[in-house]
Amino acid sequence: MTTGGFRGKILRIDLTNKEFYEETPPLEFYKDYVGGALLSAKIMYDETDPKMDPLSEDNKIIYSAGPLTGTDTPCASRLCMVTKSPLTNTITTSLSGGYFPVELKRAGYDAIVISGKAEKPTFVFIKDGTVKFRDATRYWGLNVFDTQMYMKEQLRDQNIRISCIGPAAEKLSTMGCVINEARAAGRKGIGAVLGSKNLKAVAIRGTDEIPVADKARSKKSISQMLKYFKASPMAYPQFGTKGSSVAFEVTSNLGVLPSYNWLNSEDIDWDEVMGPEVLNEYNITRNPCDRCPIACSQVRLIRKGKYSGISSEGPEYESMFSLGTLLGIKSAEFTIVADRLTDELGIDNISVGAAIAFAMELYEKGIITKEDTGGLELNFGNEDAALTLMKQIAFREGFGAVLTDGTKKAAEIIGKGSEAYTLEVKGLELPAYDARGLKAQALNFATSFTGADHNKGYAFQEVFGTPYPHAVDRLALEGKGKLTKFNQDFASLYDIVTFCEFPAQAALVENFQALTAELLSGIMGFEYTEDDAWQMGEKLINLCRMYNIRNGFTRKDDSLPTRVKNEPIPSGLSKGAVTTQEELDFMLDEYYEARGWDQEGMPTPEKLEELGLEFAIKDLP
């Protein structure tokens, strides 16, 4: 049997003992667990205790790429990182792009499983099957761009690709992310896990070709994929010119773009002030991921005024919200500046913005004062204060130390009823979609295995009006349970194979599962059907659900923030919208039923067996 796509080797790195070895799983493992999120979640499930402290040396962190990565498939240079999150206390997965993923495969591995804790700051240098542990003391404290620049010079090879953490993750901020070249595995404190292991970076270089089982067959699928890209009104015309900022026009005009710490979702026409048309005036170049014809990533530069000379690869849509509307800062330039700063510091720009917005509301309400903030005047709209606080959060200094582990933790420290002003699920701050006016988004935020994560079941039907699997009313409750199951299973597939969500949602849509199954069959040499592709996604969701159940998670954790449940949107096109606990319960009932789970949100033994997860049945409470 000719196989391909995967390399057949998983690199195991033990930081405690500075040891490594190569594992060669059986073919069956690759057929069943494919790659990316599913392969990694299985390893986490088998080898870690879901009740462990995520920042202890018992935690593992797994880098992986899917079977499509490094082949001729476009948009498949995606890296999946899986660990137990110190922010949400759940298993979590995070995807990012760039060139690192292809380099990982070329170096000979499908995944790197990192365990233990190094005695002192360390980085790992992997080159075509050789692994070296190197002292990283010198890089500790250095921002991510400088780290990469000096490390490449030190290693005398400019072509290595580097995944590293910045100051925030070193300080174990649960907003600390991992930056893979210029792309972030951004949320849920994944970087803090590296920080807790004293692991500053993984540097990688590989030169192998990735084998493909049936080139002619995969070529045909790829050719079909490119046809879909071309036919899509979204892919090249929208993502290709504006990147993710296209969503800003839509949410702004639907009245579901939260501003001022969710006190509003419409107060000015944000789109005209700082939307994609405004931002695109600053575009200078693009920096696409490997083998991506769409090239959504825009590099932007400010050429005059206070912020002259500052550039950033961004902001993405989410940062236009978290570093803009949420802070009441009406400035496209500020979002460029703050976006650059968060990248340098290696900090999640959604959570850091949310934390500052939370502090601003408390400050304006008098719940905290200048005495608490160390003199910072945290009014909405204060750019200088926001930048200063951002640095303090990253370095765990001043008032930043109160916020650096997320708003849930901050509210516990501050007290005085401040938890009413947090916007989080399972500890993860909500992204840029008002869960009051977008019901399936709300349900996804409540039920995602890793908190309010927009990438784990994005309701593109509600935002972009995509009529697949059918047209939906964004404010209706009925059908949203089924739709959320659909969207989560849909999204899981690209995290497994690993493929970019933008073309999956924007260009492939109803063809995604069938095309992926055919492409996987051609590349891997195992035979998959469209149903198999759907089941892979469902399997991931159930496996992660079971991981969290072992840690004590129940239906009560599938929750929404106080403000979303109790304070209707005060004005605009979504005026009056709110998602009450009663509404959430209605949707949860339907969702659990669609999933084949009981009404406590527990998978049934039958469902687990159906998905090939028999081994997890014993873990049901």
Add this chain to the structure above:
Amino acid sequence: MTTGGFRGKILRIDLTNKEFYEETPPLEFYKDYVGGALLSAKIMYDETDPKMDPLSEDNKIIYSAGPLTGTDTPCASRLCMVTKSPLTNTITTSLSGGYFPVELKRAGYDAIVISGKAEKPTFVFIKDGTVKFRDATRYWGLNVFDTQMYMKEQLRDQNIRISCIGPAAEKLSTMGCVINEARAAGRKGIGAVLGSKNLKAVAIRGTDEIPVADKARSKKSISQMLKYFKASPMAYPQFGTKGSSVAFEVTSNLGVLPSYNWLNSEDIDWDEVMGPEVLNEYNITRNPCDRCPIACSQVRLIRKGKYSGISSEGPEYESMFSLGTLLGIKSAEFTIVADRLTDELGIDNISVGAAIAFAMELYEKGIITKEDTGGLELNFGNEDAALTLMKQIAFREGFGAVLTDGTKKAAEIIGKGSEAYTLEVKGLELPAYDARGLKAQALNFATSFTGADHNKGYAFQEVFGTPYPHAVDRLALEGKGKLTKFNQDFASLYDIVTFCEFPAQAALVENFQALTAELLSGIMGFEYTEDDAWQMGEKLINLCRMYNIRNGFTRKDDSLPTRVKNEPIPSGLSKGAVTTQEELDFMLDEYYEARGWDQEGMPTPEKLEELGLEFAIKDLP
């Protein structure tokens, strides 16, 4: 005859017509003009009008590397840039290190001569003999590090080396420099010449080996060189641990480290506050030039407080002065922060510091007020104001627009007798050696062909007490004319062959000319003696002198600033020292005589003939 070291090809680039061709000079040309500064000065002399506007398209800018570059010779990855300076209106040469120089040679060229002016922002990409003109509109306004990062991604080759300008040079600031990777061709507005040509960058990649005429012979010389390095008490023990900051201890303790815009040269023990021992606490890694065993370059990082996370490859000694003592800022951290900023902006950190210090004195004396400065409180020691002004200077904004073309020009704009507070020769701001207490330094500043340039005849005898060619009294006048000729000829050799000045001064000293002659003979295949090596240096000085004479320069231009001539150092170990016009005249007389020039500073026809510069005799007035 076997030859080597040089590639035999000079690349000609015409930006106006987007054309290029390769020139293959005769062997004789290489034998006589060797490489680097001498080869390039000859081209400038032959092909440009010394009276031209340096920022017009008539000017040329020449990149070159010497015959040692790219061979096994250590410390020879040096790039020489030659042009007519828009700051000093003279011919000028500037050297920098890194990896670009070796790449230039590997790409097949000894030099690149760039002429004309591109219609719009352009960069040139050279790869193993292919040359492409590329649109650089996207990079215009981008800082130097970001330019390099995005350009490498655009060109899909991380291994290219990039020489580029930042915002300052784009704005034609005569403080604008060229940054070659992380190394600056820093002074005299060389970057502005690129800016005036709409040339953002030269990107280069080469893979050839550099031929060597007699490997066994050159190997022997290199081995001898490394023995000298090892035996030197300065090279590894001092430069290898502290880099150029070693000079700070010395000048601080001799009372010749100017502070507060030269109002003093000793007011506190600067060394204890921000000397090398303090700075070295911030060291994180080194970033040596290609094939350098000494590795003087220290990368420094601030790990806590206001400037947390800021790193810089520096500061060098000169920046400790210009961004520290000269501004009355008593902070090692500030010098790191400001050093990084000047690199990003691509601005000469000596001149920019000198300009800010000049403005600070005027502000404190009430000659300028807040109304002039746009609200900036320019008191000595004001860190925030200094950083803001630095950006304004680079972007030619606010009060920065007044200072951005240097202090000489700024004094003309400001008037009110402000020229008395400038410290410049031929427009170039003085570096970190108090010319009142170091007489040979003073004379070198006065006579260097490119203004107050410390690299063109550094009096290491006065600073470090090196007894070669003999011990000197730093305050004595007699003998300083001869010594300055000696030092200038000494220094010129390393600008020609191209070799780093630090090991030449610190480890080779009395062996430098003989060793270089032997090394050149082995590498190039022409036979050179120690006398030849001395004569090369002298030839460069005379050729550049003649270039400036054609532009009308005379003895009166060999001057010193008002303060140096009239205001004695007020306190400390050099208290009372001053270098009056009378003293300068005494030294000039001796210097001209030592040079074989007449008392107006004109080379004699005999001297020109002796040096093989007969062609210049016709240009004597």
